[in-house]
Each structure stands twice: as structure tokens, then as C-alpha cells.
Amino acid sequence: MVSTVGALYIVLTLLASGAVTRSSDYDAELQRIDTQIAEVRSGGEVGPDGLPRTTRLAALMYRRASLTADFAQLREAETAIEDALGEAPSAQLVLLRANFNFKMHRLQRARADLASIPELADRAAVRTLSAQIALQEGDYAAAGKAYEAVVKDVRSWDSLASLAYWRAHTGSAGAADALYLEAEDEITAKEMRSYAWVELQRGVLDFDRRRYHEALAHYRVAEGAYSGYWLIEEHIAEVLGRLGRTAEAVEMYQRVIERTRNPEFVSALAAIVARSDPARARALYAEADVSYEAQLRLYPEAAAGHLLRHWLARPESPPTRVLALARLNVAARPNAEAKLLLAKSCWKADQPAEARRLVAEVMRTPWRTPEIIAFSDEIRSARTAQR
């Protein structure tokens, strides 16, 4: 028999333990989208906003898949977009598809989509997407010019953030942070995820400059703005690893992996535990291999770069296959980062001359990341050592 005091203790303990837990912002948003999808599916052919059901469904499924970055969901979203275009084509739907194609690194298709909707050419959204395509194609001058032109006309948070990213990687980190700050000032409390994203970018700026404590502070602010988002949590895990807070990093990665099973994070966790628990690392790498192959089958252009990094981080990786994938990646996105990965692949495949040629090509562009600088230094040091 439980005494009254004992019962009260049990109740208080249950409450304190979070038996009633609050949903995170991320989970709440997914839930809202799921509810909307269910409503659209069970509703009429035309919604209260006048849009056809297929169009609404495509938009919602795209939004959900973008949030989760789940490749299977992205494929479902693509199918929904094509269905909607088949039933009720519109310029807006084509723009949605253009964005989807860009997201999946299918740059030529994205360009073709934009070219087919000239009536929207003046829209800030279209102009910015064009700039982003140019950037991914390695035309940095055109991209920068285009970003600046959009900001001149429309100082919205997203146009400012786009320009900030370009500045951050073309040698103006200070200017980039100022632009991100200005972007944040344009975001209202109704757009906390957007605010969190910009704050995350500010953290990445610090991370790239090895200011890990500052980066973590920004990531925590982002987490406070929009809780439960794997994208923020994996950045937190990464910087915790850099700060030597390994146990916390492992725990965070495990949480993210539990919810996303994203092979990138599985691979990152494997790298962290490799020294202390090689067997576990091997199992994790194997899991990541399987997931990456599945992604590659679905969207090879989108998966290539991430799979490449996964292989390049491991001592044992099939050099022929790595090279082939790296070339595919450059073909899809002929930009500095893709060429850097090809250079690393050549270096790993004992093709130093080709690696050096590619690095020289990358260094002639204005694009700079810590990875580019580090690898350029590495191969220069190796050449010096050889002499």
C-alpha cells in the first residue's frame, strides 16, 4: 500500500522527469505539415486559397522533405511536383521544380526550368536562384554581381544572407557577418527557423576561422530560436568535437543519427569513435556505406559530394571508384569545392600532378574555404618535403 506522501512523491517525480514533454519546434513544424498534408489529401480538389489539391500537396511534401533532408521523402516530393505539373501546370510550380533541381544539384535542369518561365525572370526569388546556380557552376563573378543586384533592389533577409555567404567565401568574413546581422534584423518572430538558420551561418563563419567557442555560442542561440533541428544539432556536435568535448559530441551525434539516420552524421560519429572503439567505427562506416549507396541510386548528383567526403576521410576507400565519383561531382557542379574534392581524390589515388593542377585552378578563383587553404598548404608542403 502506498502512503499519501509516497504517492505525492511519485507524482512529483514523474512530473519532474518530464513525463509530460514539450515538443521541439522542429517536431511541431513537422507535425503541422503532416496535418496539412492529411487535410489536403482528404479535402476538395481546390483549396480555400484557390490552388489545386495537387499543387498544395506538392508544396507541402517539398517543404517536409526539405526539412528532413530524407532522400526517400525528396523522391516522393519530386513525384508530387511532377504530378502537380501534369495536372495544373503553372509558372510557380515550375519555379518550385527549379528549386528542387537546384537542391539536388541538377543545375542544368534548374537552369532549363528558369528559362521556361521568363515571366518570372524579374522576381527576386528567380534572380537569386540564378545567382546560386552560377555560384555552383563556379562562375563566382557573375554570382556575386547577381547577388548584389538583388540586394540593391530587395533588402530582404534571404537576399542579404545569400550575399553574405558569397562574401564569406570570397575573403570578406567581416562584411559577411555584418550582412548576416542585417538579415537577422529583417526577420520577425514569426520566422524563427529562418532566424536560426542565419545565426547558424554566423556560427559557421566563426567555425571556419577556428573560433570554436564563438561558433558554439551562435549555434546555441540558433538552437534556442528553433529547437530540435538536426541541422543545428549536428553543427553543435561538430564543434564540440573540435573543442575536445568528445563525450558530448558523441551523445549529440547519436541523437541526430537516431532521428535522421543521415549517413553523413553516421560517418562523422565513426570518425570520432574510431580510435577508442574501432569495431564500432567499422560498423558505423558500414551503415553509412549502405545509406550512401541508397542515396546515390536516388540522386547521384546530390549524394556524390557527401559520399566523396565519407570515402576521403577513410584510409581504405576504392580509389577508382572515388575518382569516378569525384569526376561525376565536378561534371554536375564545376565549382571550386567540387574540383577540390577531385584534387583530393587524385592525391589519394597517387596522381599528384593532376591534384596540383586542380588546386592551382581552384586557387585562381576567388573562392576560399578552410579546406581549400589547408589542402593547398598540404600539397605545397609535400612538394617541399620531396625536394
Added chain:
Amino acid sequence: MRRLALTVVVAMLGGLALAADHNDPNSINSIFSDIDVSAADLYDMFGWPSDDGQNVILALTFASVPKTGVFDTDMLYRVNLVPNPRVARSAEGWSLDDLIHYADAVKDKYLHLKGAEVRVKVTTGQQAVVDFIDFPSGSFSKTVPTNRVLNVDAPDGTPIKVYIGGRDDAFFNDLPGFFRSINYAPQFYKVPLADGADRELKIPKTLLELEGNTLFNYDAAASEWGRPGGFKKDLPPGPHTWTGNRFAKDKDGNYRFVYSGKDAQAGRNVNAVILEIPLRFITRTPDRDRIVDAWGESWVLKAAHRIPTIPDRPRRSFFGRIGGFFHGLFGGKVNAYQAELARYKRIDTDGVPFADAALSEREDDRQLGATNIKLARTFVRRFGHLGWGFGPSVSALGVGTCFDHDNSPVSVYKTYALAIEAFPRVKKCLFQPMNMPDDSWNKKHLNIPLRQPFEIFIPNVNAIDMDTTGTWPFGRRLEDQVATRFLSVFLDMRAGCGGKPCNVETLSQQSLWDSLPISPKTPPNPLHNDKAFLDHFPYLADPW
């Protein structure tokens, strides 16, 4: 500003799904981001004098989001008040330059003048924090329950009536008819509300259907097309223009009216900030300041102020800290209100009814409230564009128009790159005094000049004349049918009505429509609200 309910906005969409491998600010948003009716969406700024002329009654209405009588706690609403003496302006012989100079002078006044403000925020407990800021006797704040009529005493004892809550929407209007008159696609077609091309199609504005304009003409087989609760069609492939050359007529020889006279706003609710403030509280010289300019604003909390952030300001120098010390000593409470406002972002403004829908084309960057002065040239060009549409349709009915359309037999689609090109066509409209139907508005029979459109629309405020009943354009009373009165701006006030003067109520007269070759024979908009207004504060009817 009155907006469509349930609009769909095209938002920019970036391209990142994967773990931040490149820049994608809007990675999650969709082209079709459903922006439900927002609590920032202002509807109307009513304002008129009390019957005894001692108090100013103000009602700022806005979207009832999250629901009627429940307020969004991220919002901040402002009712701005600037008292002025009445100024009699003669615009006889004004040029475009004179108009621009007038606008510049008004701009200077509003940009530098400090008026008073009533600021409202609602807490998570749904208590309204009401700040009365910069009134002549000072500033004070009260926290009050929502959805209750309250009498608040200012520190000097002045009684002020306050109501922050849900009410019936006091706007009664055939909004679909208006959108039909401007060939506004999103009302009738599955066109997301986007910036640019697919909003107002390149078809002449008109009060009468254009022969062959199948994109917008009434379809008897689809009477609910474009109406609330009705349906929208797929926009057919372009070009979306009109190549006809005359107005449509039915078998009886009547023109077809684009308006139906039906109230598309019936049964809707709003949230509102309603105040009744003695004029002597707004100005120390109420005998001199007989005009109270009022406009509303909605602001949304910035994201940065939802959560604690890393301080971004650089460390201050020694002299910076000294300056800050003195600033803190003498800056006072005024800076606290300014500091609060800096945490918010202005979203919407509301002053003159239809200034936005008709004249600003709803572009977000033109919602400047009282400081719309820089839009003077835009207004002239826009007025010219509207005039080429509405002018000929007024003339076709045998009613005189103030717009010079060279006796065009049909509405014309024409736009202007330069205000100077439009000005000769519109100047009679802009500078003609707006006749009133009788003298009831001028209850004291004072020598109050009639208002002219240029001063009605610039600045974009509700200019309440305390010596009148406050009926539009001398304010805006709840029962004013402002949409129809707006259309009267295109009538020849001097002699357009059978050789006699027209007035702001001409188009609301059933007898006029009975005499015209038109169908349906109805004033364009309903004459009364769907619910009777109250004869006491808060005046707007109880919510549905």
C-alpha cells in the same frame, strides 16, 4: 490596409536540403508558402468626433488572428495622432510642381513632427498593455483586460474609453466587384498572390463590362466565381489582354455593371483597438487644433528579441561610455519607447481607405502610412491609369467625369512612365472640391472648405475634422460607404450629374442607377453593414 483573406504568397525558395553544403537561406520555405491571414494585416482606420464634438473616436481594425478576441502576443499596434489647425488650401491653377512641393512640405512636417501615440501589446495572459505616449500631459501606461469596455483615467484625470477585443467587421463592400473592375486575377483565378505580372492583368479598368472580356465578365452559369466561398478558375494561357473596342451590352441595350452591390464581408469578425479620447487630451490648444490626423500601424516582434542573443555591439571606448552615461541621465522614458519599437518590424499601415488597394497597388514597399509623400508622382501616374479605365465608363453612362479621356467611347489600358504626362488628364480630378450631399456634415455651419482629392490621399492619414460629423472625407464614420465614395473621385463634381454638381454620395443613390442603362441597377456596394452599429462605445457591433 484591407487585404484578401487566405492569400497565398510566393516566397523565395533556396535550394539546400542536405547538410549545409551550400548557401540556402530559404531551404525549407516553399514557393507556395501559405501565409494565412496575419495578425499584422490591418483592415481599417475609422475615426470621427463624438456627437458633442469633444472626443475623438478611433477604431483600428485588423485580422482576427489567432481568433476573434484573442491577440497575437508578438504584435504591437500603434494608433498615431497628430493634431493640426485646419488649413484652407486653394489649389487653383496648381501645376505638377506645385503638387510635388505640397507633398514635400507635408513630408517635412511628418518626418520631423512628433505626434502622440497609443501603443497596444497583448501579453500571453491576454492582458492588453496600453501605452499613451507623448501626449501633451505626458505619457502613461495601463494594463487592461481584453474584450471589455473600460474607462481609463489618465494621470491628469482625463477619462479615456478603451476597448481591445473582437468585434464584427465594420467594413461592408463588394470586394469581388472592385477586383473585377481592376481585372485583378488572384480574386478569380488560381494565381498565387505574387509580385508583378499576374495580379492586375493588362486589361482596361472599368465600371462596365468590356465586350469579349471573358477573363472577367460575369458568368451567369458560374455565379459564385470569384465570390467568397465560391471558386476560382485556372488562368488560361495568355496573352491576358483585351482586344475589343466597346462596352458589353445585354439584349435590352443595358451595360453590364462589374459590381453586384452584395456585401462580400458579411459575417466576418475583426480584432480591434477602439479608443475614445477627449480632444483636450490630444492637444493643449483644442480650439485651434480642430483636425486630428490619425493612422494605424502594425509591427511584429523581431526574431532577435524572442531569445537571448550574444551581444553584438563592439565594446565602447572610454568616451563612448562617458557619452552613454550622460545620454542615460537625460534621455529619459522617451528613449525607452523608441528602444521598444526598435525590437519590432513595421508590417502594415492604414490611414485613408482604399489608398492602398486603389492607389498603392498593394506593393509592400509603398505602405508608408503618413510618410507616403514620396509617392506623389506614383499617385499621379496611378490616378492617370485608373482614370483611363473608369473615366470612359462613367461617361458611357451619361454621367460627367473629371478625367480628360478625349471622349474615348470605351475604357483604355494606358500606363504612364512620367507623372508630368499623366498630370493634365488628372488635374481636374485631383483639385476639384468633393461636394457633400447636404450640409449635415457641417453641423456647426462653419466656413469649412470642401476637401480635394490631392489632400485626401496625401498624406495617407484619416484627417478627422472635429467641427464636422467626421463623415468621409472629414474623417471616417462606421456607416460611410467609403468604397463608393472613392469612386466618386472620378465624377465631375462641378456639373457631371445632369448638368448639376455631383457629390460623394451620388453613386450610392438608387435613383441614379434606376435611371441609367445598366444592369444590375444597384449602387456598386451595399449601403449598410450586415450588423447594426452600436450607438455607444465601442460602436462596432458585437462579434459573430
